[in-house]
Amino acid sequence: MYAIVKSGGKQYKxxxxxxxxIEKLDAKVGDxxxxxxxxxxxxKDNMVLAKDSTTIKVEAKVINQDKAPKVIVFHYKPxxxxxxxxxxxxxxxxxxxxxIAV
Numbered sequence: 001m002y003a004i005v006k007s008g009g010k011q012y013k014x015x016x017x018x019x020x021x022i023e024k025l026d027a028k029v030g031d032x033x034x035x036x037x038x039x040x041x042x043x044k045d046n047m048v049l050a051k052d053s054t055t056i057k058v059e060a061k062v063i064n065q066d067k068a069p070k071v072i073v074f075h076y077k078p079x080x081x082x083x084x085x086x087x088x089x090x091x092x093x094x095x096x097x098x099x100i101a102v
Contacts, residue, residue, distance in 0.1 A: 001042045003058050003100050005035040014097045019063065024091040031062045033095065040102055048102055057101045064094040 002015045008023025014035075027033055035058045040048045050056050067089040075084040 001040070001100055003037055003041075003056075004039040005037050005058050007035055011038065014058065014100075016097055016100055018097050019094060020060075020097065021092045021094050023093070024065070025062070025093045027062045027093065029062050029065060032098070033060050033062065034058065035060055035095075040100065042102070055102065057099070058097065059099040059101075060095040060097050062093060063096050065091070066094065067091050 002013055005012050005014055007025070010023065012020050012022065014020055025033065037050045037056045037058045039050065040056055042048075048056065068091075070087045070089050073086045073088060076082065
């Protein structure tokens, strides 16, 4: 059984006991959260859309709050002495899916 969940404007395919890095959430390590579910597919390929059933719940536990590796952004224009170097580290929340209930 797997589910498609929505968090931070992105969609993720998740299964039970799976660890997923999602956009940063305001939650502490160890907190339990509910994710917005779009679709659930069971082992017999039966699909349940979230708009058809309001009883779908995808529960997760916050494992880690961290930042991704640094990405270097470098703007350069030849022969103009224009150089701009900037770094960015995107924050994320790592969660472990504990339960998918239909």
